[in-house]
Amino acid sequence: GAGVSQSPSNKVTEKGKDVELRCDPISGHTALYWYRQSLGQGLEFLIYFQGNSAPDKSGLPSDRFSAERTGGSVSTLTIQRTQQEDSAVYLCASSLNTQMNTEAFFGQGTRLTVV
Amino acid sequence: DQQVKQNSPSLSVQEGRISILNCDYTNSMFDYFLWYKKYPAEGPTFLISISSIKDKNEDGRFTVFLNKSAKHLSLHIVPSQPGDSAVYFCAASNSGGSNYKLTFGKGTLLTVNP
Numbered sequence: 067g068a069g070v071s072q073s074p075s076n077k078v079t080e081k082g083k084d085v086e087l088r089c090d091p092i093s094g095h096t097a098l099y100w101y102r103q104s105l106g107q108g109l110e111f112l113i114y115f116q117g118n119s120a121p122d123k124s125g126l127p128s129d130r131f132s133a134e135r136t137g138g139s140v141s142t143l144t145i146q147r148t149q150q151e152d153s154a155v156y157l158c159a160s161s162l163n164t165q166m167n168t169e170a171f172f173g174q175g176t177r178l179t180v181v
Numbered sequence: 182d183q184q185v186k187q188n189s190p191s192l193s194v195q196e197g198r199i200s201i202l203n204c205d206y207t208n209s210m211f212d213y214f215l216w217y218k219k220y221p222a223e224g225p226t227f228l229i230s231i232s233s234i235k236d237k238n239e240d241g242r243f244t245v246f247l248n249k250s251a252k253h254l255s256l257h258i259v260p261s262q263p264g265d266s267a268v269y270f271c272a273a274s275n276s277g278g279s280n281y282k283l284t285f286g287k288g289t290l291l292t293v294n295p
Binding site: 097125157 | 185187222223224226270272279282283284285286287288
């Protein structure tokens with residue numbers, strides 16, 4: 067597609083369940099980022115993938131969060147045993163290289179609500 | 182500990198007037214700053230950036246000013262248009278470290294009234 071695509075756009079889940087969020091980056095973009103925005107907060111860095119390098123997972127808030135990027139393209143963010151504080155908009159972005167500026171494009175986000 | 186602060190949650194201006202959005206930061210290692218614009222139900226889009234070696238960067242109706250000594254930057258939109266109504270996020274990074282890792286403010290909702 068022309069832009070970064072995320073699915074689902076909305077997800078409501080029960081506390082304690084696992085969820086998977088998907089990101090399809092722009093074709094050819096080697097860098098992929100996950101951010102999240104909790105209510106009333108700014109965007110918070112979660113994880114960064116660049117080519118075949120080891121991802122920077124330093125922003126993941128707990129070991130319930132994990133992410134992978136298969137074949138250098140599609141990425142999935144998995145949250146296990148969801149908690150209410152995980153409710154947020156999860157945003158994915160991709161760029162041609164490591165410059166998180168003009169070259170980075172965000173998807174529309176997945177709004178996760180944990181009830 | 183908020184390293185990037187946007188102290189005004191909202192701002193309302195008349196069409197044709199100047200909009201000034203402010204941002205303060207506390208981390209002296211930040212040396213690259215960006216503004217993003219976000220419409221409802223869409224992802225943020227890059228607007229304009231500035232490196233710490235400059236104090237001003239202009240792109241059409243948008244100008245960003247950086248005051249390093251005060252750790253303050255501002256985004257000026259002149260003239261403001263109703264289509265500029267959106268949430269504006271200020272973001273900062275340290276190009277000497279993990280330059281892909283942006284620290285964002287909480288955003289300012291700009292409303293431009295016709």
